[in-house]
Amino acid sequence: MKVEEKRVWLPYRMTEPEELAAYFEKMSAEGWQPVSAGRYTAKFRKSRPRTLRFCVDFTPASGEEALQRYTALCADAGWRFRLKARDGWLLFSSKKPDAAPLQTDPKLAARSFSRCFWGNFTDSFFLLLLWGGWSLLDLGINRREIVRYLSGWDTMLELCVVLLFALVALFLLGNAAGNLAGYVSARRAMKDGARLPEISQKAVRRRVRWRRALAWTAGILLAGALCYDIWAGNVRPAWEQWLSMGIGAAGIAGGFACKRRWLEGLARKFCWGAGALFLALGVLLSYPLYRMEPVSFGPDDPVITVEMLLPGAELHQDEREYGHTPLYERWEVYQSGSVPVSENLAEGETVSFLAYRAATEGIARRLAWEEAETFRSLLHGTAVELDWGIDEALWIGDFYLVLRDGEAVIAYTDFGEPEERRELLLETLAKIRRAP
Amino acid sequence: MSREQLQNLTEPMYYLLLAMRTPRHGYDAMQFIQSATGGRVRIGAGTMYALLSRFEKEKILTPAAEEGRRKIYRLTPKGEALLRGEMDRLRMLLADAERMEKEADEHES
Numbered sequence A: 001m002k003v004e005e006k007r008v009w010l011p012y013r014m015t016e017p018e019e020l021a022a023y024f025e026k027m028s029a030e031g032w033q034p035v036s037a038g039r040y041t042a043k044f045r046k047s048r049p050r051t052l053r054f055c056v057d058f059t060p061a062s063g064e065e066a067l068q069r070y071t072a073l074c075a076d077a078g079w080r081f082r083l084k085a086r087d088g089w090l091l092f093s094s095k096k097p098d099a100a101p102l103q104t105d106p107k108l109a110a111r112s113f114s115r116c117f118w119g120n121f122t123d124s125f126f127l128l129l130l131w132g133g134w135s136l137l138d139l140g141i142n143r144r145e146i147v148r149y150l151s152g153w154d155t156m157l158e159l160c161v162v163l164l165f166a167l168v169a170l171f172l173l174g175n176a177a178g179n180l181a182g183y184v185s186a187r188r189a190m191k192d193g194a195r196l197p198e199i200s201q202k203a204v205r206r207r208v209r210w211r212r213a214l215a216w217t218a219g220i221l222l223a224g225a226l227c228y229d230i231w232a233g234n235v236r237p238a239w240e241q242w243l244s245m246g247i248g249a250a251g252i253a254g255g256f257a258c259k260r261r262w263l264e265g266l267a268r269k270f271c272w273g274a275g276a277l278f279l280a281l282g283v284l285l286s287y288p289l290y291r292m293e294p295v296s297f298g299p300d301d302p303v304i305t306v307e308m309l310l311p312g313a314e315l316h317q318d319e320r321e322y323g324h325t326p327l328y329e330r331w332e333v334y335q336s337g338s339v340p341v342s343e344n345l346a347e348g349e350t351v352s353f354l355a356y357r358a359a360t361e362g363i364a365r366r367l368a369w370e371e372a373e374t375f376r377s378l379l380h381g382t383a384v385e386l387d388w389g390i391d392e393a394l395w396i397g398d399f400y401l402v403l404r405d406g407e408a409v410i411a412y413t414d415f416g417e418p419e420e421r422r423e424l425l426l427e428t429l430a431k432i433r434r435a436p
Numbered sequence B: 001m002s003r004e005q006l007q008n009l010t011e012p013m014y015y016l017l018l019a020m021r022t023p024r025h026g027y028d029a030m031q032f033i034q035s036a037t038g039g040r041v042r043i044g045a046g047t048m049y050a051l052l053s054r055f056e057k058e059k060i061l062t063p064a065a066e067e068g069r070r071k072i073y074r075l076t077p078k079g080e081a082l083l084r085g086e087m088d089r090l091r092m093l094l095a096d097a098e099r100m101e102k103e104a105d106e107h108e109s
Helices: A017-029 A064-076 A106-138 A145-151 A156-191 A201-232 A239-257 A262-284 A361-378 A418-434 B003-007 B011-019 B026-036 B045-057 B077-108
Strands: A005-009 A032-037 A041-046 A053-057 A080-084 A090-094 A314-322 A325-335 A339-343 A350-353 A399-404 A407-413 B061-067 B070-075
Touching (some): A017 A053, A017 A090, A032 A080, A064 A080, A064 B070, A106 A156, A239 A262, B011 B026
Antiparallel strands (some): A005 A041, A080 A090, A339 A350, A399 A407, B061 B070
């Protein structure tokens, strides 16, 4: 038998327990039984229409054992436990229209309600702080390079995520304010044993419309940004990453296509699990690029000049835009043909030579391509060819040069394992010097 | 509910302590109270659970046995003292009320 389920926006908040219960009663009468409830949505399963009495309860039965004891007591009293919502409230239903209410002491009920409300309110507030902080980082308040590596927004997708953070933060703030106002009036009424204030249907419809609009905006914005990035070449995954993410996406889509009854839902879970694993793998394949471990070069190390590395190179100071990041001052080493091959991200006389050690050939290929694309975008109409091949890109590191007595010498490198990097770097520099 | 409130028990608390002079589980106590008061006092399952948890924490009740997921509670010596104190207080209240009523009647006559 086909199980039909649907997820809907919950039109009421936990501060409106009577309306919430009435909503579940209405859904039950229409043939939809609750399965689970999140903070903003609830999942229902199709059944025959049933007239049931529902009750939203806030008794703090924390832990599995306490919850079982409490629900057993409620079952004895004629109330069947249906679900525990993400917000902490419990939903019960009863076939008996005259079953004694779960809460008969208004003061105790108000106290339980308070505990449940504040527990979740502080949760949301913490989340809001976290998201706010991350958004600030992403907006480039801290422009140190390591932060840009971790949270930079060189792509439209990342920029859209920042915008969405701001939208979600606004939504959470508005929701928190509404919850707080609802809490104050509900608690006052509960303490007095009075009827809770009624909510206008207009306000409820507006609330649901806003939530739906936010979800659609987020989806369209993210999908649009991703398409733009792929079209504009801002996101250029290696083919291994495309493959891994493709398998992941297919797995997740396949999970939705699987019927719940197949192997008791195991087929669906397997598809989703494998899909998530491959998606994560696709993202993680680029992880080794972000390992940064400094390697120092001492006075006994050979002095290698820019001239030795790149015959005909010139040193320039310039201000440029890189991708979507703001303008900043940097030093560049120009090879003949005006191809910038290094830039300064620190202050003073230090310049850095851009090269990479990639963990896999796929990533190396992507890096080489990205580097060439960057140069091409900076130097319109100029033919750009990289002066290293895939083999070199597999292990070349990012190293810094210091101007000493008018000559640029190697100071340190900051990718990869320190000892391994140092040896490899010196070896490769020797190779580059030998190259015509 | 603050700690001080236990000095004067609410009606559900009082009846719960009365019910627990015989070891019972929560639902048994609910039924006992309802029938003992002729349906005047009904304690909901949520309220009963909160009271039992509170009394257990305050060592007024203690678990005596378990029947599946049901816990059977009984009064502790502290609970008995609390109940006796409350009964004495209520007796005094009633005695005061009767005495004052009698005095008022005498004054009128």
